[in-house]
Amino acid sequence: xNSVTQMEGPVTLSEEAFxxxxxxxxxxxxxxxxxxxxxxxxxxxxxxxxxxxxxxGSNKGFEATYRKETTSFHLxxxxxxxxxxxxxxxxxxxxxxxEKLVFGKGTKLTVNP
Amino acid sequence: EADIYQxxxxxxIGTGKKITLECSQTxxxxxxxxxxxxxxxELHLIHYSYGVNSTEKGDLSSESTVSRIRTEHxxxxxxxxxxxxxxxxxxxxxxxxxxxEKLFFGSGTQLSVL
Numbered sequence: 001x002n003s004v005t006q007m008e009g010p011v012t013l014s015e016e017a018f019x020x021x022x023x024x025x026x027x028x029x030x031x032x033x034x035x036x037x038x039x040x041x042x043x044x045x046x047x048x049x050x051x052x053x054x055x056x057g058s059n060k061g062f063e064a065t066y067r068k069e070t071t072s073f074h075l076x077x078x079x080x081x082x083x084x085x086x087x088x089x090x091x092x093x094x095x096x097x098x099e100k101l102v103f104g105k106g107t108k109l110t111v112n113p
Numbered sequence: 114e115a116d117i118y119q120x121x122x123x124x125x126i127g128t129g130k131k132i133t134l135e136c137s138q139t140x141x142x143x144x145x146x147x148x149x150x151x152x153x154x155e156l157h158l159i160h161y162s163y164g165v166n167s168t169e170k171g172d173l174s175s176e177s178t179v180s181r182i183r184t185e186h187x188x189x190x191x192x193x194x195x196x197x198x199x200x201x202x203x204x205x206x207x208x209x210x211x212x213x214e215k216l217f218f219g220s221g222t223q224l225s226v227l
Contacts (some may be wrong), residue, residue, distance in 0.1 A: 043119075043204075051213070093214045105153070105154070
């Protein structure tokens, strides 16, 4: 079946540090890949996505590249801010109308000033 | 932005009470979902619906029930709440299919059963 594995948190960084959150996946066929973010006290919101191999999704300074050869979709940001403190979820969906999003377990990021 | 609303935001009730968590969306989305989020932040799909009069159980077994009588409304009911039901409940909707699926989430209901 389809699954997503994220690096376990929590992750604590200082402001302006470089961020990487690892995500690898197992899927039948060619999935679309997503990163969702959940800020404190809120629901999740889509951060970025990539729908085919070698695509790069980007938003708010975050980037992730769809790597089919390593089945990975690692999230990166060059310089994190305190406002980036949140829980980050990697997710995938495969083609087909009845498929549902499969989420990783989430990685909590705390950025200290 | 997303127009999906959950009420109440917080609910504290005693054991044995019947409760309904409300979820409404104004985007005309056919697909709606309920997730239970544990303290470790992991999401568990407990119910979903692909349209009016369509409801399915999710990956995690739940004693709750749902209904979908109107497109915009997807309430979740617990007939007799127990402390084990204490959790964060997130509702979501999507109007897109397959590879372009994008979920819009409500802000959640934090349920505490004493």
